[in-house]
Amino acid sequence: MTQVLRILIIDDNPGDRALVMRELRREFPQLQAQEIREAAGFASAIAAGEFDLVITDYQLGWSTGLEVLHTIKQQYPNCPVIMFTNTGSEEIAVEAMKSGLDDYVLKSPNRYIRIPSAVRVALERIQIKQRATLLEIRLQGLLNQLKLGIFRTHLDGNFIECNPAFLELLGLDSLSQASAMNLLNIPEYYSVLQQLPPPQHQEQEIQLQRANGSLIWVELSIALNTVEGQQVLDGLIEDITFRKQAEIEIQQLNLTLEERVRERTAELEVANRDLTQTNQLLAVANQDLEAFTYSISHDLREPLRAIQAFGSILLENQDRQSDLENQQNYLQRIIASTQ
Structure with missing residues (x-):
C-alpha cells in the first residue's frame, strides 16, 4: 500500500x-x-x-x-x-x-x-x-429519479419495504399505511403467480386508486422470490397515466373518424341513389321529348306539303288572268295551312 x-x-x-x-x-x-x-x-x-x-x-x-x-x-x-x-x-x-x-x-x-x-x-x-x-x-x-416504485411484501399483503417513489406514486405516507389500505390487493396477485410455472413473473397495465381516491394507470411487474427461506412478492410500478390517456384519446379519435367515414359513405350512397333516379327521369324525359318531336314533325309535314303544292301552282299560273278565282282559293288554303 x-x-x-x-x-x-x-x-x-x-x-x-x-x-x-x-x-x-x-x-x-x-x-x-x-x-x-x-x-x-x-x-x-x-x-x-x-x-x-x-x-x-x-x-x-x-x-x-x-x-x-x-x-x-x-x-x-x-x-x-x-x-x-x-x-x-x-x-x-x-x-x-x-x-x-x-x-x-x-x-x-x-x-x-x-x-x-x-x-x-x-x-x-x-x-x-x-x-x-x-x-x-x-x-x-436513479430509481427515485425515474419515478419507479419498488416494493417487497409478505404473501398476506403486509409490506416489508419500499422506496419513497412507491409511496409518492400511491399518495401514501408510510409503509404501515400501505399495508393497511391494501391498494394493490397483494393476496390476489399471489394466488395468480402461484399457478404460473417458474419463473413466476407477470407484467400488466392496471388502473389503481390512490390514497386520496384519484385514479392512475401503472405498469405493474411482480414476481415471487425466496429470501432467507421465506417466499415474498417483489414488485415494481411505473406511472403510465399520461401515455394511457394519450392512447385512449387516439382510440376515441379513431372511433370518431370511423363514424365520420360511415356517415360520409351513407351520404354518398344516398347521393348516388338520387343521381341514379335523376338519370332515369332524364332518360324518360328524353324519350318523351323524342316522341313529342316526332309528333310535331309529323303534324307539320302535311300543311307544309300543302303550302308547297299551292305555292307551286300559283307560281305556274301567275300569268293567267282567267284563273283569278282559283288563285284566290289557293292563297286562302296557304293561309289556312300556315295557321
Missing part, C-alpha cells in the same frame, strides 16, 4: 505492541501506529478520531477488549477492529464477533504473522462495503 495506514494499538504489554508493529511495517511501509496504554490515551484518541483500524488486547489493566470494541463501534461503526489476545475464550470471541469484531487472533509466536493479513482483509472488507453502499445510494437515486 502506498497510502498512510493509521492504526491504534491498544495493549498493556510493550513487547506485544512492538511485535505487532514490526509485523505490520513489513506489509504496510507507510504505517502510523498510535500506542494506547491507559484510559486517558484511549479517550483522547477516540475524541480525535484519527485512525483507520484498531488492534486491541482483551485483558487490559483499565478495561477489556469488549468495552473497547463497543466504544469504537458506537462512535465509528465502519472502523475495523481486530482482537489480538491470549486471555480470551471461545465465548468471548463469539460475543465479540456478534458485536461487530472483524477478526480474532490468538497471541502465540506463530500467530503474529497473521496480523498483517487480518488487517488487509478487514480493510478490503470495509472498502467493499463502502463501494456497495455508494452503489446502493446511486442506484436508489
Whole structure:
C-alpha cells in the first residue's frame, strides 16, 4: 500500500505492541501506529478520531477488549477492529464477533504473522462495503429519479419495504399505511403467480386508486422470490397515466373518424341513389321529348306539303288572268295551312 495506514494499538504489554508493529511495517511501509496504554490515551484518541483500524488486547489493566470494541463501534461503526489476545475464550470471541469484531487472533509466536493479513482483509472488507453502499445510494437515486416504485411484501399483503417513489406514486405516507389500505390487493396477485410455472413473473397495465381516491394507470411487474427461506412478492410500478390517456384519446379519435367515414359513405350512397333516379327521369324525359318531336314533325309535314303544292301552282299560273278565282282559293288554303 502506498497510502498512510493509521492504526491504534491498544495493549498493556510493550513487547506485544512492538511485535505487532514490526509485523505490520513489513506489509504496510507507510504505517502510523498510535500506542494506547491507559484510559486517558484511549479517550483522547477516540475524541480525535484519527485512525483507520484498531488492534486491541482483551485483558487490559483499565478495561477489556469488549468495552473497547463497543466504544469504537458506537462512535465509528465502519472502523475495523481486530482482537489480538491470549486471555480470551471461545465465548468471548463469539460475543465479540456478534458485536461487530472483524477478526480474532490468538497471541502465540506463530500467530503474529497473521496480523498483517487480518488487517488487509478487514480493510478490503470495509472498502467493499463502502463501494456497495455508494452503489446502493446511486442506484436508489436513479430509481427515485425515474419515478419507479419498488416494493417487497409478505404473501398476506403486509409490506416489508419500499422506496419513497412507491409511496409518492400511491399518495401514501408510510409503509404501515400501505399495508393497511391494501391498494394493490397483494393476496390476489399471489394466488395468480402461484399457478404460473417458474419463473413466476407477470407484467400488466392496471388502473389503481390512490390514497386520496384519484385514479392512475401503472405498469405493474411482480414476481415471487425466496429470501432467507421465506417466499415474498417483489414488485415494481411505473406511472403510465399520461401515455394511457394519450392512447385512449387516439382510440376515441379513431372511433370518431370511423363514424365520420360511415356517415360520409351513407351520404354518398344516398347521393348516388338520387343521381341514379335523376338519370332515369332524364332518360324518360328524353324519350318523351323524342316522341313529342316526332309528333310535331309529323303534324307539320302535311300543311307544309300543302303550302308547297299551292305555292307551286300559283307560281305556274301567275300569268293567267282567267284563273283569278282559283288563285284566290289557293292563297286562302296557304293561309289556312300556315295557321
